[in-house]
Amino acid sequence: MRDLLILGGGTAGTMVANKLRKRLERDAWRVTVVDRDDVHPYQPGYLFLPFGGYTEQQVVRSRHAFIADGVDLVLGDVDRVRPEANTVTLTDGRTLPYDYLVIASGTTPRPDQTPGMLGTEWRRRIFDFYTLDGAKALAEALKRFDHGRLVVHVTEMPIKCPVAPLEFAFLAEAWLRQKGVRDRVELTYVTPLPGAFTQPVASAHLGSMLDERKIAVEPDFMVERIDEERKTLVSYDEREVPFDLLVTVPLNMGADFVARSGLGDELNYVPVDKHTMLSRKHDNIFALGDASDIPASKAGSVAHFSVEIFVENFLEHVAGLPMTGAFDGHANCFVESGDGKGLLIDFNYDTEPLPGKYPLPRIGPMDLLKETRANHLGKLAFRWVYWNVLLPGRPIPLPALMSMAGKETEPTTATQER
Template structure:
């Protein structure tokens, strides 16, 4: 009997378990999923919690209910991976042998990595919304907030769902208007990037939306520490951004066991081939979703699309054949913009977000890089799709690889000819 061990029962790990259980011979392969608890969180829902949009019960369900019969669910925290012995060692002392290993333990906010972030103002005037506890605490803080300087801050890239800080900024701006206190609040968006987003075309578009909403943008800001006594962000170049209420996105890192096992980069992400997700060092270890170092957004859509490519590749790999699938970094994200509207962006490693229609040319029904109510409804509908279609591994009628169908490719003006 051969053993496939999947570390992490989140989006990628659950999808892989569901899809491979139906494709692997049960008399030849045993599948185990390892996670430290039985709570599966719908992380995109965290964004709405501070505004009363979702409750705890709507974003948390039991992990094991999404795993198929024939998959062992192992409770435990990973201590290390012994790549020499092909064994996963848990904190409890239990050892799980593997023939093939999938690391799908995601990415975690680490406020402990920024001096002063976890000081006396944590969850008093400094909040995050990348955890459910943080989002719930922020909801209480916003309910009490009646004016001042509200700063939305990104510590460093990469982060899970890189558009989420912008979404929060748009939503809180609309929420302040609805409460009638927008004129009493100075909104500031602080980013380590040189613009609003990582992709130039989308960055310019989203940056323009911030300007329209009178949000000041502080770019190229690499935070060195937070002076919680003075309530000030301090950068490495000694710039300071004061705040009354700080909504921060802490440094995101991969799991600590990845570092202990000698498998990660400086942020504990596993180096892999960006097209196959196979480890660059070990031919029986894959890293999927946020756990890998691929140069794509750390978003649920990337996990979904990459898993679609991974499954057939994995079956070829264990059969001793070359992997023929090549993931292209495909990501698409709804970007909430407030007032019950949202944008949709669709891109990959090589192609920036473009305007147009998605997923079908002309028909859509979604508009790309355009604020519409249909996009907002699509974002809300995705929660049902996530629980009932994606996690169980059911087919989704969207191509895993990015399509140019329906996209408007900008034309460049011809260069002037010299006389």
Template sequence: MKRLLVLGAGTAGTMVANKLRRRLDRHEWQVTVVDRDDAHHYQAGYLFVPFGTYDRHDVVRTRHHFLADGVEMVLGEIDRIEPDDDAVVLADGRRLGYDYLVVASGTTPRPEETPGMDGSEWRRSIFDFYTLEGAEALAQALRAFDHGRLVVHVTEMPIKCPVAPLEFAFLAESWLRRRGIRDRVELVYVTPLDGAFTQPVASAHLAGMLEERKIQVEADFLVERIDPERRTLVSYDEREVPFDLLVTVPLNMGAEFVARSGLGDELNYVHVDPHTLLSAAHDNIFAIGDANDIPASKAGSVAHFAVEVFIGNFLQHVQGRPMTGSFDGHANCFVESGDDKALLIDFNYETEPLPGKYPLPYVGPLSLLRETRANHLGKLAFRHVYWNLLLPGRPVPLPAHMSMAGKQVPHEEA
């Protein structure tokens, strides 16, 4: 009996376990998933919790409910991987052997990595929304906030869902305006990037949206520390950004057991081939979703599209055949912009977000890089798709590879 071990029952890990359970002979393969608890979080929903659109019941389900019959689930904290022995050791001493290992342990915010962030003002005037507890605490703080300086801040890239901080800024502006207190609040967006986003066309478009909403931008800001007493962000070049309410995205890092196992980079991400997701160091270890170091967005859509390519590659690999699938870094993200509208971006390793229509060329019904109500409804509807199609591993009629059909390429000036 061959053993497939999946570390992490989040988005990527659950999809891999379910899809491979259906494709691997049950008499020849054992499929096991390991996670620390039985609570699966729809992390994209955290964005809506501070504004009262979603609550805990909308974003949390049991993990085992979404695992296919025949997938064994083991609850326990992972201590380390011993790749030379093909084994995973849990914190309680249990050892789980494997023939093939899939690391899908994700990434988490680390406020303790920035001096002053998780000090005396943590969850008092400094909040995050990348955890459910943080989003719930922020919801209470926002209800009590009626004037002052609200700063939305990104510590460093990469982060889960890189557009989420922008979405929060747009939603906060709309929320404050609807409450009739927008003119009493100064909104500032602080980013380590040189613009609103990483790609020129989208960055220019999003920068225009920030300017239109009178949201100030402090770019190229690499935070060195937070002074909680003065309620001030301090950068390495000694710039300062004061705040009354700080909504920050802490440094994101991969799982500590990845570092203890000698498999990670400085941020605990597993080094893999960006097209096959196979470990650069071990021929029977893959890393998918947010756990790897591929140069793509750490977003649910990337996990989804990558898993679609990975399944075929894995089946070829275990048969000793060359892997013919090549993941292109495809990402597809809704960007909430407030007032019940959103825009959509679609891009990959080589191609930046461009205007156009999606998923059908020239028809849509969704618009790329344009604010529409249809895009907003699409984002809200995705929660149903996530719980009922994506996680169970059912087919989602979207191509894994990005298509240029229907996209409008800007003409270069002569």
């Protein structure tokens, strides 16, 4: 009996377990998932909680409910991986063996890494929305906020769902306007990037949307500390951004056990081949989803598309064959823009987000890099797809690799400058 051990029961870990359980012989393979608890969150839903869009019950389910029959779910915290022994030790002393290991332990906000963030103002004037408790606390704070300086802040890249801070800024602007207090609030978006997004065409589109909404942008801002007494963000180059209410995205880091095991980089992400997800150090360890260091968005769509490629590669690998699949970094993300509209972006390692139609040329029905009602409805509908199709490992009729069909090519800023 061979052991496939999966560390993490989130999006990537659950999909891998469910898909491979169907493909691996039950009398030859034992499949085990390890996670600290039995709570599976629908993390995109956290964005809507502060504005009353979702309830807690709509974004949280049991992990057990989505793990296939024939997969063991072990609840416990991982202490460390011991690659030399092919074992994983839990903090309670249990030891689990593996023949193949999949690290799918995700990424986590770390407010403790920025001086002054996790202090007396935490969850009083400083909030996050990447956690359930943070989103719920922020909802209460927004009910009381009707004037002053509202700052939306990104500490450093990479972060989980890189468009989410922009979405929050757009939704907050629309929400304040609907409350009739927009003219009493100064809204600022603070980012370590030179613009609204990482890619030129999308950055230009999203940047113009910020301008239209009179949301000020403070670019290239690398926060050094938060001055709690003066309620001010302070950058390494000594710029300051004052706030009355700060909505921040803390530094994101991989799991601590990755560092203790000697498997991670400086942010605890596992270095892997970006096409196969195989560890650069160990030929029986893979890292999927947000846990790896691949140069793609840390988003659910990347987990979905990469798992599709990974499953076939894994079956080849354990059979002693070369892995023939190559993940291209494909990601697509809905971007809520307020007032019941949204955008859609679709891109990969080599191609930035471009305008056009998705998934079918000329037909769509989704528009790329364009605000539409259909894109907003698509984002809302994805919650049902996530619980009922994606996690159970059922097929979704979208190609895992990005297609240029339907896209309108535009010269990038770099091309124009040359």
